[in-house]
């Protein structure tokens with residue numbers, strides 16, 4: 001069979017870009033992206049899309065209203081579709097069994113139930129969300145309980161590997177597309193139908209077909225291994241600071257070994273984002289459930305190291321500022337979890353700023369893409385009365401890095417936005433406006449420390465010791 005009509009449930013960071021690209025590359029397929037959130041759908045239908053992603057506007061504006069549609073009519077889109085992506089959120093559970101570790105599958109289940117209730121024709125249902133291994137089995141049980149001789153369902157696992165900030169490039173030119181299916185005749189036919197969608201633009205040899213469970217586990221495995229590289233290099237950054245080795249030099253030297261490779265070895269203030277921590281904890285929980293405590297402890301350490309890296313950076317800032325930041329002004333450059341996105345989920349900036357506030361510092365924040373309201377929401381503690389007012393007392397959200405640094409005792413680079421590089425930002429001007437001594441902490445290995453020391457800054461860079469090479 002050939003897919004002619006696709007519905008995507010969930011118009012978020014994954015569903016939006018992924019299915020917009022399918023519409024862009026496959027003019028013969030009608031793609032409808034649905035969500036329960038009316039405001040999000042309205043934004044997708046407006047000039048200001050709900051997420052910032054380089055290249056996304058061009059894709060959406062080119063196909064919207066032609067073969068790409070955004071609507072809250074979930075039932076209508078399910079009824080029409082022959083293939084449905086389930087691309088809803090799967091956050092870490094906040095309460096109940098597995099709280100703080102297991103993935104919350106409530107949204108996946110409710111989307112699956114909706115498909116079961118509404119469908120009057122056979123469908124291919126594609127698990128796009130990141131889920132624990134064997135979730136497709138639960139989806140299948142729900143769907144099969146509602147199937148009839150006329151209406152049958154095939155389940156596929158097609159995890160998404162795009163990274164925010166490079167989503168469109170990643171989708172246009174993926175390293176691989178992974179499609180898992182039950183190895184039955186019908187399962188393989190459904191798998192081939194989805195392969196045919198992707199081969200509109202992805203070379204066939206990049207489409208990997210596996211069984212369902214390998215596909216589900218590969219997604220968690222890939223994220224866990226990527227995050228593990230960052231925790232490994234961050235663990236080494238602590239050794240570098242203590243010894244005078246330089247973490248950039250160590251990364252470069254190790255990365256040249258082709259077995260290791262040079263990518264994803266950049267030391268940082270710690271990884272953020274909506275997926276790494278969530279997916280590793282998901283793997284930890286899965287290991288515990290399978291009664292594999294050593295395996296669980298192994299992966300948990302990746303997350304523990306990440307927390308340590310953030311705390312270590314805060315401690316370094318406080319000790320450098322003569323062991324107190326009370327009433328001092330700290331300028332934080334960057335709030336998003338990485339550059340080229342407005343997403344702040346699990347951003348290291350949140351942990352750092354909360355710690356600064358605890359120490360009674362005054363925090364001035366600048367980020368080129370994050371909405372002010374989002375910053376207030378992220379820094380407020382849920383459920384506590386008037387925390388927003390408390391937060392407002394301690395923070396100031398600024399329109400430029402210069403405004404943030406005015407009268408500051410320290411500038412802290414938390415996100416690696418290009419505009420913070422020393423060739424793009426006037427650090428002379430920043431320095432002039434600051435209290436002296438003017439401290440600069442680079443949590444992203446972004447700036448040329450020697451150059452900024454010449455201006456007069458006291459510079460501290462993650463994974464580097466000031467005396468390196470000289471002592």
Ligand SMILES: NC(=O)C1=CN([C@@H]2O[C@H](COP(=O)(O)OP(=O)(O)OC[C@H]3O[C@@H](n4cnc5c(N)ncnc54)[C@H](O)[C@@H]3O)[C@@H](O)[C@H]2O)C=CC1
Nearest residue numbers: 010011012013014035036037088089090107111129130160
């Ligand atoms: N953000 C990322 O870079 C990546 C995320 N993923 C995975 O993709 C999944 C989605 O992630 P995001 O797009 O970031 O989440 P998101 O939170 O941005 O979007 C999910 C959307 O689903 C909607 N939704 C939830 N239940 C629904 C229902 N029953 N019917 C209709 N709409 C419903 C929500 O309103 C929300 O707009 C997660 O499992 C995540 O782990 C995978 C790869 C990359």
Ligand SMILES: O=C(O)[C@H]1O[C@H](OP(=O)(O)OP(=O)(O)OC[C@H]2O[C@@H](n3ccc(=O)[nH]c3=O)[C@H](O)[C@@H]2O)[C@H](O)[C@@H](O)[C@@H]1O
Nearest residue numbers: 160161162163164230264265266268271272273275337338
């Ligand atoms: O499942 C997901 O959601 C996605 O998670 C990550 O993508 P994303 O979280 O968008 O962004 P990354 O580029 O992986 O960065 C994650 C965090 O690690 C940090 N990082 C990354 C690379 C590095 O070398 N050092 C480092 O500290 C980034 O600054 C960021 O805070 C994966 O890279 C994607 O393949 C995956 O699809």
